[in-house]
Amino acid sequence: MRALRDNSLSILFGALFVLALCGQSVAGWLENNEKLQQHGQPAESFAAFVTSSEFVVDVAENWQSEFLQFFLFIAATIWLIQRGSPESKKPGDEGPGSDEEQFVGEHAQPDSPEWARVGGIRQLVYSNSLLLVMGTVFVLSWLAQSLAGTVVMNAENADHGQPPIAWIEYLGTPDFWNRTLQNWQSEFLAVGAMIALSIFLRQRGSSESKPVGTPHHVSAEEAK
Template identity: 60%
Template sequence: MKRVLRDNGLGIAFGLLFLAALVGQAIAGNADYNDHQTASGGQSASLGEYVTSSSFAVDVAENWQSEYLQFTLYIFATVWLVQRGSPESKTTDRIGGETDEQQQLGRHTTPDSPPWARAGGLRTAVFSNSLGLVMGALFVLSWLAQSVAGVVVRNAELLGRHQAPVSWLEYLGSADFWNRTLQNWQSEFLAIGSMVVLSIYLRQRGSPESKPVGAPHVTTDESG
């Protein structure tokens, strides 16, 4: 058990942090929701009712979709774009999909390589892009979840003001949807751009997200 925890500590730690934050968001969100309901003369909701509501779903999904968008764009952008001196970037001589030898494909595989890396054809093509494809699919699914839950919440607000509800397509073009969406996107782009640039000049000893402490600022694609 100790070895399992040691070998998977990063994934386990962030999984637990995710669950703790999600529970905290549910509790705080339920309290905030009930405050608004009380102020407007509406009916309060139990924690169980709140976490199964569109109000909770839209808040969760709008954050998930921005995170998956960030990683999807970064995965594909770093194939072709580089940043000299950043450990988050490839070197300038590796721009593009790289050679089979660099990627350990086909006859360049090792005995421990995944079977689809040596299979060739469609299977290798799919496996070669599987990370970006899955991240992209998760973004689309969470974006759809946000839009569906969002239109339910929006229509509840409109009906409460005795206004006509909107369709899903109308909601996609609304200021409410894009305000929710873009306020998350801009923060994600700022965060990842800051990481790329700051890691050129700043260090964190022992972290693979940083260059070695003594590495020159111009050193690219090297982790400490």
């Protein structure tokens, strides 16, 4: 029970992710079969649908935008600040911080991760591991979106008697950039709204909010 309590936030969102993905796959499968029926074509099995490019492109285009959002937010908050927002460091704390502030090398604590205690390339990699993983997942998801999108567009072209296009050509099509930018703009809006609204609005008990009585111009770190 303690392990469940200590990891309840991750467990909740992991469960919500699985449920939402399952729901999307079922809804998409039913919708796809409705379209096939309207065109007088045989229904597709669930297994065939969830391994199809149509399903992959829809999933990948959302994943890449989410990981891009967090990649840019993590990177931007190293150097940029927003006075009064709990999503920002306080003014004057811009930058990667000193070794003492980051508890690395000779300033590491007894229970610090091993790669924080050592120097060289391992410490450099670990010091930037969150950005590296977020960026890698973004690039791989964007690649998957583009490859699956190429297959989907070529299938549509075949239905209309048009020639197929190469992957590199698809990257310059309105379809690819429409799928990409419609997700990016919503992610940037959400992050920007969270940063700005959290200056003036509160949610008692949430780690994403300043204490209720904190002045608007004071960040969460300054209030401690």
